[in-house]
Amino acid sequence: MALRNAVMAALLEGEASGYDLAKEFDASVANFWMATPQQLYRELDRMEAEGLVRARVVEQERRPNKRLFSLTEQGRRHLREFTAEPLRPGAIRDELMVKVQAVDAGDAGAVRAAVAERIAWAEAKIARWERLRARLLDGRTEDEFLAGAERIGPYLTLLRGLAFEEENIRWGRRALAVLDRRAAALQ
Amino acid sequence: MALRNAVMAALLEGEASGYDLAKEFDASVANFWMATPQQLYRELDRMEAEGLVRARVVEQERRPNKRLFSLTEQGRRHLREFTAEPLRPGAIRDELMVKVQAVDAGDAGAVRAAVAERIAWAEAKIARWERLRARLLDGRTEDEFLAGAERIGPYLTLLRGLAFEEENIRWGRRALAVLDRRAAALQ
DNA sequence: GGGAGATACTCAACTTTTTGAATAGGTGTG
DNA sequence: CACACCTATTCAAAAAGTTGAGTATCTCCC
Numbered sequence: 233m234a235l236r237n238a239v240m241a242a243l244l245e246g247e248a249s250g251y252d253l254a255k256e257f258d259a260s261v262a263n264f265w266m267a268t269p270q271q272l273y274r275e276l277d278r279m280e281a282e283g284l285v286r287a288r289v290v291e292q293e294r295r296p297n298k299r300l301f302s303l304t305e306q307g308r309r310h311l312r313e314f315t316a317e318p319l320r321p322g323a324i325r326d327e328l329m330v331k332v333q334a335v336d337a338g339d340a341g342a343v344r345a346a347v348a349e350r351i352a353w354a355e356a357k358i359a360r361w362e363r364l365r366a367r368l369l370d371g372r373t374e375d376e377f378l379a380g381a382e383r384i385g386p387y388l389t390l391l392r393g394l395a396f397e398e399e400n401i402r403w404g405r406r407a408l409a410v411l412d413r414r415a416a417a418l419q
Numbered sequence: 420m421a422l423r424n425a426v427m428a429a430l431l432e433g434e435a436s437g438y439d440l441a442k443e444f445d446a447s448v449a450n451f452w453m454a455t456p457q458q459l460y461r462e463l464d465r466m467e468a469e470g471l472v473r474a475r476v477v478e479q480e481r482r483p484n485k486r487l488f489s490l491t492e493q494g495r496r497h498l499r500e501f502t503a504e505p506l507r508p509g510a511i512r513d514e515l516m517v518k519v520q521a522v523d524a525g526d527a528g529a530v531r532a533a534v535a536e537r538i539a540w541a542e543a544k545i546a547r548w549e550r551l552r553a554r555l556l557d558g559r560t561e562d563e564f565l566a567g568a569e570r571i572g573p574y575l576t577l578l579r580g581l582a583f584e585e586e587n588i589r590w591g592r593r594a595l596a597v598l599d600r601r602a603a604a605l606q
Numbered sequence: 607g608g609g610a611g612a613t614a615c616t617c618a619a620c621t622t623t624t625t626g627a628a629t630a631g632g633t634g635t636g
Numbered sequence: 637c638a639c640a641c642c643t644a645t646t647c648a649a650a651a652a653g654t655t656g657a658g659t660a661t662c663t664c665c666c
Binding site: 271 | 651652653654655659660661662663
Binding site: 249250251254269270273292294295296297298299323 | 612614615
């Protein structure tokens with residue numbers, strides 16, 4: 233039941249269809265929460281049944297109809313309550329790190345490639361998020377934006393995402409250097 | 420079936436009981452993979468049935484007997500194959516970030532407290548890992564260690580864990596400052 | 607004009623994870 | 637000497653997440 237909190241937080245931006253949310257929660261876009269389309273559609277149905285969101289069917293001409301979801305008052309209340317709940321330690325699960333941990337008994341070349349892939353992935357995410365950030369700031373400095381913006385939450389999470397991916401790159405480059413030196417030494 | 424890879428990577432350090440692994444995979448200790456004891460015991464049983472690990476029962480005097488697991492040749496082979504498999508994008512799920520995203524519609528004081536808690540948590544992890552790092556280095560510089568060590572994987576993942584938690588602290592402090600300024604402005 | 611990819615979902619089966627309890631002796635603290 | 641916490645594991649139920657396919661129309665690019 234944690235996905236619903238992420239969905240409600242996303243709906244603070246305004247109405248969205250399951251399809252819209254699926255794009256936002258996609259691995260290549262999502263900043264701090266991922267979910268598959270199936271997960272989202274199921275959860276949205278449940279949330280609607282419980283009165284947390286309301287659906288409005290929009291008939292479209294040359295496309296399938298869609299249901300646009302928005303937060304109800306009850307949904308807002310639930311979201312507010314969620315923000316005040318005690319925080320449980322989040323589950324970290326990083327497959328790349330398992331590979332790196334096992335590199336000495338594994339295929340060092342493949343692990344090297346996986347680290348390089350992570351770096352490329354991080355660069356792509358940063359590029360995307362920097363564009364989003366520029367759009368948010370819209371010419372203002374960060375301080376001007378933070379002083380005037382209605383919502384600062386999305387900006388703070390964006391900063392965290394950027395910092396995380398930048399750290400991935402820094403660490404990744406260091407790891408590549410170490411792996412290469414080790415590979416050379418074992419020749 | 421991803422947990423088993425993490426378990427095999429952990430068993431590279433040598434024999435361990437389910438209980439030992441449960442401690443290593445605990446939220447307050449784990450660097451890049453978490454699992455509950457139940458998850459581990461179940462997975463170890465399956466892995467034993469599939470020949471990936473072998474159990475050795477150690478009878479103890481004033482404690483329950485324990486089963487010490489170690490990697491079999493087949494387990495090592497599987498682990499090696501895993502390191503060469505294509506990497507799937509890892510699932511990010513950070514409840515704190517959901518709260519921060521929703522802070523403008525939520526309980527700002529509670530979110531602030533949650534960020535502060537994350538900072539304290541990160542500090543505790545760093546302290547633990549710096550001790551572990553000092554033990555690994557054992558007086559040597561990082562370069563000396565990396566040149567001579569049998570295994571570099573655990574050191575690289577340790578670096579990633581440290582960098583991640585340091586980033587948590589930097590971001591957290593920035594977020595607190597922004598939240599405080601916002602709270603003051605809304606007074 | 608053919609094929610890839612976007613829009614917008616639904617269904618079903620399966621695996622994994624979470625939660626909570628139970629067992630049972632041992633050790634350390636005030 | 638009671639109480640909390642440590643060792644070491646097992647069981648069961650419920651919730652959540654993953655995988656893969658299917659439907660149908662539209663747009664864009666070569």
